[in-house]
Amino acid sequence: MKGMAALGNQTPGSVLDFSEAVHAKSTPYKAAAFGSRGKKLEICGGVARSSFLPPIKAVEASANSKGKQARSSSAGDVLSNDCGGFSGESRLRVSTVGNSSNIVWHKCSIEKSDRQELLNQKGCVIWITGLSGSGKSTLACALSCALHSRGKLTYILDGDNCRHGLNQDLSFKADDRAENIRRIGEVAKLFADAGVICIASLISPFRKERDACRALLPEGDFIEVYMDVPLQICEERDPKGLYKLARAGKIKGFTGVDDPYEPPLNCEALMYGEEIPRLLVHTVTQPFD
Numbered sequence: 001m002k003g004m005a006a007l008g009n010q011t012p013g014s015v016l017d018f019s020e021a022v023h024a025k026s027t028p029y030k031a032a033a034f035g036s037r038g039k040k041l042e043i044c045g046g047v048a049r050s051s052f053l054p055p056i057k058a059v060e061a062s063a064n065s066k067g068k069q070a071r072s073s074s075a076g077d078v079l080s081n082d083c084g085g086f087s088g089e090s091r092l093r094v095s096t097v098g099n100s101s102n103i104v105w106h107k108c109s110i111e112k113s114d115r116q117e118l119l120n121q122k123g124c125v126i127w128i129t130g131l132s133g134s135g136k137s138t139l140a141c142a143l144s145c146a147l148h149s150r151g152k153l154t155y156i157l158d159g160d161n162c163r164h165g166l167n168q169d170l171s172f173k174a175d176d177r178a179e180n181i182r183r184i185g186e187v188a189k190l191f192a193d194a195g196v197i198c199i200a201s202l203i204s205p206f207r208k209e210r211d212a213c214r215a216l217l218p219e220g221d222f223i224e225v226y227m228d229v230p231l232q233i234c235e236e237r238d239p240k241g242l243y244k245l246a247r248a249g250k251i252k253g254f255t256g257v258d259d260p261y262e263p264p265l266n267c268e269a270l271m272y273g274e275e276i277p278r279l280l281v282h283t284v285t286q287p288f289d
């Protein structure tokens with residue numbers, strides 16, 4: 001069982017009420033949430049409990065052998081120094097990561113745990129996946145509003161928005177979608193490392209790539225939320241008219257129409273139904289140390 005990420009210093013068992021944060025409809029949103037992967041949390045006035053995972057401590061690891069591919073490393077291969085000057089210990093280890101050779105991880109004495117303490121919250125990634133029109137952006141915004149109003153620092157990485165900048169070189173072909181997911185996963189990891197609650201909201205149709213993003217974070221710090229809304233409903237909503245264009249053959253490779261979507265097998269939270277998410281019971285957690 002995986003633990004759920006702590007979102008901050010909330011009273012254990014407290015509820016994130018989205019009623020102020022979302023549109024006007026008042027019918028409760030139907031949702032099921034799973035705290036640890038597969039472990040159901042109560043919804044709509046329920047309680048979500050989780051085990052607090054201590055902040056990661058940098059562990060010295062042996063240097064990568066030449067040519068060995070490592071996804072990323074925050075441990076080992078360390079060049080460290082204190083903020084105050086040049087007195088810090090340096091353990092210079094050169095490594096190769098992907099196509100980057102002769103690189104050295106530079107470590108600072110201010111770590112994730114220090115930033116979390118400053119912000120009084122725990123950095124984590126809430127990853128919202130689902131078809132176009134399933135309500136990802138709506139939920140991301142509602143979640144951000146709800147947490148913000150509770151004094152929690154959040155940042156949304158929206159697939160559409162990131163494609164306006166960081167990912168503007170990527171198409172919707174499978175390889176580019178995979179790269180889109182990978183990049184957003186890496187950026188989300190940086191936000192979490194900064195102590196921010198990062199809400200990633202993108203179709204992210206491939207299970208393998210989503211799982212790779214999960215693997216970038218300590219256990220419990222990646223909360224996968226699946227918008228389990230049937231294609232038919234998404235298509236009826238069609239707020240941007242894209243499904244219509246896809247059905248007319250004017251957009252090729254549209255997710256759900258003529259491009260695949262692989263639903264999560266074991267996500268932390270499952271959102272379904274047609275109503276606006278008025279209530280989402282979320283994670284919560286043991287107090288921050």
Ligand SMILES: Nc1ncnc2c1ncn2[C@@H]1O[C@H](COP(=O)(O)OS(=O)(=O)O)[C@@H](OP(=O)(O)O)[C@H]1O
Pocket residue numbers: 131132133136137158159160163172176177178180181201202203204205240242251252253254255259
């Ligand atoms: N071919 C195709 N398939 C799916 N979606 C398409 C496509 N072309 C453009 N769009 C618009 O791009 C938004 C999805 O971008 P993402 O970065 O989230 O997609 S992905 O994760 O790389 O699959 C998606 O936004 P959302 O509706 O917010 O999901 C669409 O508006």
Ligand SMILES: Nc1ncnc2c1ncn2[C@@H]1O[C@H](COP(=O)(O)OP(=O)(O)O)[C@@H](O)[C@H]1O
Pocket residue numbers: 029130131132133134135136137138139237239273274275276277
């Ligand atoms: N739970 C919901 N019930 C009904 N309509 C919703 C819900 N969530 C979002 N919508 C509406 O569906 C449309 C698509 O929502 P959006 O958040 O843009 O989806 P996505 O980001 O997945 O494409 C919007 O018009 C939005 O107002």
